[in-house]
Amino acid sequence: MSEEEVDALLRKVDAESRTRKLSPFWSKAVTVIAILFTSFQLYTAIFGALSPQVQRSIHLSFAMLLGFILYPMRRGKMDSKINPIDLLLIASSIFTSVYWLLYFKDIVYRVGDITAMDFAVGIIAIITVLEATRRVVGYPVLILASISLIYCYLGAFFPSFFQHRGFSLNRIVRHMYLSTEGILGVPIGVVSTFVFLFLLFGAFLKRTGVGQFFNDFANALTGKAVGGPAKVAVISSALQGTISGSSIANVAASGSFTIPLMKKCGYEPEFAAAVEASASTGGQIMPPVMGAAAFLMAEFTGVPYWSVALAAAIPAVLYFTGIFISVDLEARKLGLRGVQGEEVQSLLTVLKTRGILFAPIIVIVVTMSSGMTAMRAGLLGILSAILCGSLYKEHRLKLRDYAEVFVEAAKTAIGVAIVSGSAGIVVGMVTLTGLGLKLGTGLVELAGGNLIMTLVLAMVSSLVLGMGVPTTANYVITSTIVSPALIELGVPVIAAHLFVFYFGIIADITPPVCSAVFTGSAIAGSDTLKSGVCATRIAVGAFIIPYMFVLSPQLVLVDASFLQLLRIIPTALIGMYMLSSATNGWMRCRALWFERILLAFGGVMLIDSGALTDLIGIGCFVLIFLWQGYRIKKASARHAA
Structure with a gap:
């Protein structure tokens, strides 16, 4: 497009x-x-x-x-x-x-x-x-x-x-x-300082060619693999998400490139739209920016910004890994190949010619991790983007370009600032009336004090509150109204806030509203409802990951040791693989109905980090893996005969 x-x-x-x-x-x-x-x-x-x-x-x-x-x-x-x-x-x-x-x-x-x-x-x-x-x-x-x-x-x-x-x-x-409790409260306070700089940073990155570089890098990395274009969409959207503040904008930016490629390689329009929508929505949970929510979360929880970004990193990687697995399984099920011919540059060529464009992202990460304030890190990121762009004649900025970048950043900030003002009214209502405490207590009582039931109710509440709401307001509203219930039951603060934020964001791909899917469907020319259902299936991991890090807070680095992460992360990945296999109906070969049930059961068992549930889940995985190997061997022998 x-x-x-x-x-x-x-x-x-x-x-x-x-x-x-x-x-x-x-x-x-x-x-x-x-x-x-x-x-x-x-x-x-x-x-x-x-x-x-x-x-x-x-x-x-x-x-x-x-x-x-x-x-x-x-x-x-x-x-x-x-x-x-x-x-x-x-x-x-x-x-x-x-x-x-x-x-x-x-x-x-x-x-x-x-x-x-x-x-x-x-x-x-x-x-x-x-x-x-x-x-x-x-x-x-x-x-x-x-x-x-x-x-x-x-x-x-x-x-x-x-x-x-x-x-x-x-x-x-x-x-x-x-x-400073209402319109001029914390949301607009964060936006008027840290967030605007990162919006300006994103505008400079786009102007200096980093957005296109992300697409080219993802294409070079996975374009020729099985189901390559869909994998390109996943990687590109994850990278774009580091600087994007909108699921819809992310879909439009990368989807105009990836969706036609997916259709060309044999994916159905509904699946192509669903992949891009689910991957682009995941960009909102990808550090360092997280659609401005990372900065707000730091203010609301009292946790340093860099700790928030680190806490969100493992769940974000799990989210994109789950989508990547779904895409790979679907491609293998349909027998789809990657992009052929000269359409894909080699990874070495892309990195040699434009690899320096990764530098601004690295600068942000390094400066943040060193303890520098978000404002100083943002300023250094902007400076590094300008310097990197100046190395390429086509991206060298003139005075007119600076003016256009300033205008683009300001226009991007309009919606974020205004929605923060309105979100401040909601926060002001909660602090004035004490509604947050009432709702928290009410959810816990409705669930009978049971953590899992409270999590389910919090999930439903966050999905409803997040429908059609921009990322910034989404987080402010869900964290203010829903997260107190989880905190009351002893869920760590950062895990509670990430839980409601994840489900608020997933509303962008959950029917009937699914605003990100509408954008992908418009590009793909697909049926929106079918694409929405497909996106929900592809992103099934997104509905599981929040439960994982609430039940295993080590995934968000709460009291986590290296040995614990060494056990929890692999079992979480196996669980994601099993759930994706169950929903796609394919593991090593087409899954029979009872295999899909066992895969789903084993995947759910791996949500909890307990030793017994892990053994049951891994046992199910090994059983299905060996059984399907036997089926494949038997089918090959029959075919050879």
């Missing part, structure tokens, strides 16, 4: 891509505002952030200002005309930030007292954020934020379990806008 076709597809399936066609004046205005936005973020990253409320309000105001210019009032109408309502909202975006700049000391010194002017500005700010959310992100987050505000005010009228005394409008406005 051409770049224009990819853009058209994104506008069709992704709310954040449905921008209007602007007149020359407003188009130039967007460019200027976006460059100012990025310049402000770079300045504060280099010389130090402003006070939290001022830094966050300016960041959010820039995002809303751009949002009201770029996104039309009626979401389906891509008109270029800026109407009076747009102008009013643009003015309110600026005004709410200027108010904090002018009266910051007064607001802080009043220590919770709220004046009539504070109240008016707070109401304007809340309405502006909600309208920006509707335009840019869509209705799911808007509805959740609106219900949160209603619940704060009318708590006395809710059923007994949810009931609270209710709060005055003054108290709600003060909490939601004049404190």
Whole structure:
């Protein structure tokens, strides 16, 4: 697909891509505002952030200002005309930030007292954020934020379990806008500092050719293997996920290359779309960025960022290994070959000519692991991307290119910032009403105090809450509402947060919403529902891995020793292989019905790291492996005769 076709597809399936066609004046205005936005973020990253409320309000105001210019009032109408309502909202975006700049000391010194002017500005700010959310992100987050505000005010009228005394409008406005517990809370705080730099880092990587290099590297590594194009999709999406903040964008970027290749090699359109969607969705759980969730998780859990990235690494590798296994088994079942002829460069050629483009990712990893702050690591990553790109004439940046990168980063930040503001309303509701504790206790009571049942309920809750919700808000909502139940039962904090985050992300490939699958299906020309079911089957490991690291916290490096990991990781991989074999109906040969049952049973046994369950699971694996070997030998003898 051409770049224009990819853009058209994104506008069709992704709310954040449905921008209007602007007149020359407003188009130039967007460019200027976006460059100012990025310049402000770079300045504060280099010389130090402003006070939290001022830094966050300016960041959010820039995002809303751009949002009201770029996104039309009626979401389906891509008109270029800026109407009076747009102008009013643009003015309110600026005004709410200027108010904090002018009266910051007064607001802080009043220590919770709220004046009539504070109240008016707070109401304007809340309405502006909600309208920006509707335009840019869509209705799911808007509805959740609106219900949160209603619940704060009318708590006395809710059923007994949810009931609270209710709060005055003054108290709600003060909490939601004049404190750091609501709109200007932790989510927008993280986005306005660390996350923006990594969005800028990603924009520089794309401009310096790293995205294409990832595709070429994956193609060279596995393109000629059995089912090569599908394996290319898995590896490419894992690499793209290190810098991508969206499952949908990841599908569009790598899927336009991998899906046609898969179809050409004999994969059904539904399977091709499903592979790309499940692999691209996995990019959101791949460190170091994890769709900005890694930074938020560090703030919410109090765990250092680098520890979060390390904790997420093994589960992410298991996720992609599971998809890789499913792809390999499907290819062997269908007898599919890899890409033939001159279409694939050798791995040595790719690494010799452009291997240096791995350097920016290595810089980020090394600087983070050395204890450097995320902001400094992001700045060094940006610098290394520019230097690496300058080694290649076609990727050497000119002044115009820098301006375009600044604009791209600012546009990417619009949705992240606005959804963080709305997610802050949800967090503010939870902290004001104490709902998080109630829901946690309620889930535990509903499950009768049983950990497995609580995990199942938490899984279902996270899947529902994650449907149609961008990655950042997804994590904020699921971690705030669902994770307290798991923590109450003694699940380690990092494992509880990763559990709900994983299932919130998997909603992108779980029917009926499955937004990532819609994108893949549009490229493949496949049936969306069939692709969604297929994606769920391919990513079956994603539904198992969270249970693994809750029952075996060593997988997320909680009290883990090298010897424990040496036992747990191989058994986890065998379990993934068995479950993939069961769902695909193929191991060494086509699996009979009772073999699939035994494979599934053995795979489930290997979820728990106990010695007995491991022995049972491995016993099932060995039994099926030998039995299928006997069947193959018998069939060969019969064929020879």
